[in-house]
Amino acid sequence: MSVLAALGGDPIRTETYPRWPVFDHAEIEAVTKAVLSGRWGGSPYPGPNTAEFAAKFSEMQGGGAAVPMMNGTITMEVALRAAGIGWGDEVIVPAYTFQATAAAPMEAGAIPVLVDVSPENYCIDPAAVLKAITDKTKAIIVVHLAAQMADMDAILDIARAHDLVVIEDAAHAHGARWRGMGSGTIGDFGSFSLHSAKILTTGEGGVLLCKDQHMAELAASIIDCGRPKDADKKNYTMGVNYRWSELHAAIGLVALERFPGQMAQRAEMADYLEECISEIPGLSMLTRDPRLTRRSQYRYIIKIDPDYYHCKNDTFCYAMVKEGLPVDTGYPAMHRYDLFQPLLSRLPVPSAFPEYFNFEEMSFPVAETASESESVWMGEAIFRSGKQGVDDLVAGLMKLHENRGKLPQLAEQFAEEIETHDQLSKMRKRR
Numbered sequence: 374m375s376v377l378a379a380l381g382g383d384p385i386r387t388e389t390y391p392r393w394p395v396f397d398h399a400e401i402e403a404v405t406k407a408v409l410s411g412r413w414g415g416s417p418y419p420g421p422n423t424a425e426f427a428a429k430f431s432e433m434q435g436g437g438a439a440v441p442m443m444n445g446t447i448t449m450e451v452a453l454r455a456a457g458i459g460w461g462d463e464v465i466v467p468a469y470t471f472q473a474t475a476a477a478p479m480e481a482g483a484i485p486v487l488v489d490v491s492p493e494n495y496c497i498d499p500a501a502v503l504k505a506i507t508d509k510t511k512a513i514i515v516v517h518l519a520a521q522m523a524d525m526d527a528i529l530d531i532a533r534a535h536d537l538v539v540i541e542d543a544a545h546a547h548g549a550r551w552r553g554m555g556s557g558t559i560g561d562f563g564s565f566s567l568h569s570a571k572i573l574t575t576g577e578g579g580v581l582l583c584k585d586q587h588m589a590e591l592a593a594s595i596i597d598c599g600r601p602k603d604a605d606k607k608n609y610t611m612g613v614n615y616r617w618s619e620l621h622a623a624i625g626l627v628a629l630e631r632f633p634g635q636m637a638q639r640a641e642m643a644d645y646l647e648e649c650i651s652e653i654p655g656l657s658m659l660t661r662d663p664r665l666t667r668r669s670q671y672r673y674i675i676k677i678d679p680d681y682y683h684c685k686n687d688t689f690c691y692a693m694v695k696e697g698l699p700v701d702t703g704y705p706a707m708h709r710y711d712l713f714q715p716l717l718s719r720l721p722v723p724s725a726f727p728e729y730f731n732f733e734e735m736s737f738p739v740a741e742t743a744s745e746s747e748s749v750w751m752g753e754a755i756f757r758s759g760k761q762g763v764d765d766l767v768a769g770l771m772k773l774h775e776n777r778g779k780l781p782q783l784a785e786q787f788a789e790e791i792e793t794h795d796q797l798s799k800m801r802k803r804r
């Protein structure tokens with residue numbers, strides 16, 4: 374039996390996985406051209422690169438009016454503001470996602486109401502949404518997590534029945550399709566991040582897709598200090614400067630060209646991974662919904678059976694990282710997430726409605742189990758490194774399986790090392 378790298382054995386992989394983002398002379402030329410044009414900023418909005426990016430992004434997603442802006446958090450805030458949702462309104466969000474999904478409603482003055490996710494796909498659970506609706510509920514934000522999409526059929530049924538706005542947080546799901554419809558084009562708004570880790574990136578950036586042209590005009594106005602965007606230039610809004618720069622948009626135009634090939638490559642390797650790991654005991658995959666007609670993958674999540682492996686996901690990931698394999702435990706459940714501190718917000722929402730933020734009394738069993746015991750998030754680069762990259766990952770999983778009796782003793786070692794190791798510290802439990 375080979376010795377675990379965490380216990381002094383040789384790691385499975387010593388070569389690093391390919392870097393992200395991918396770039397070459399094309400990005401350098403695009404930015405150089407933008408610099409030489411002298412048109413660097415986003416004003417007047419949209420600049421020519423931003424407008425071209427918006428048209429091409431919307432074409433790629435298959436619909437919606439695209440409004441590019443500074444990041445994929447304000448996209449959600451702006452969507453809520455455009456829809457007239459704010460002070461005291463409730464917005465339902467999943468308890469298992471990046472902090473931004475819950476923070477954005479607060480920036481619009483609304484109250485994020487957390488609900489649990491489904492064990493099938495770790496996306497928002499429609500049954501939990503239904504239970505959380507009150508007469509103050511105005512919107513649902515769903516998150517298409519990692520390589521999954523939320524059940525948009527069920528969510529739209531609920532939204533129609535209760536007259537709610539639907540925002541798709543598609544920060545992980547550029548290019549994905551639900552029954553042939555592009556992510557972000559199914560609800561009223563689609564919110565995309567172009568942050569450096571995302572599968573379509575310009576370093577920083579975001580795109581809001583709006584189903585309704587009037588909403589797109591309002592959104593463009595809100596991010597451009599309130600300047601009117603209607604044909605008659607009469608409709609002023611209360612806005613701020615969240616415009617996107619032309620330098621970012623120049624990179625974005627190249628990124629859009631690279632994207633389809635990268636998406637196909639990741640999808641092919643995810644299929645291959647699924648073939649390879651289906652036989653490893655104690656591991657399971659999330660459900661592959663046939664309505665997810667095109668999978669676009671940011672990260673790939675598997676579940677471990679903590680009893681079978683005699684450890685939780687953090688120790689499991691620690692052992693994998695020591696084998697040279699980039700995995701982590703993903704997000705904490707929102708009510709246990711250090712990055713989500715609504716009581717420190719400068720908005721009056723938390724003090725006016727403290728009952729919404731009583732985290733000690735909240736319970737989201739699926740999100741808690743996912744984040745604290747069973748989910749293992751595979752790094753994106755694994756899926757851009759050919760079959761060898763996936764084979765190494767699988768070899769690591771098999772090595773851990775073979776050595777599962779030794780995993781409990783790693784928990785202590787992990788706790789000692791965690792403070793000093795960057796990659797591992799990402800796995801730290803928040804509470």
Ligand SMILES: Cc1ncc(COP(=O)(O)O)c(C=O)c1O
Nearest residue numbers: 444445446471473544566567568
């Ligand atoms: C699910 C999700 N929503 C929203 C965001 C926020 O995007 P940004 O960093 O561009 O503000 C991120 C990631 O950063 C994310 O992962």
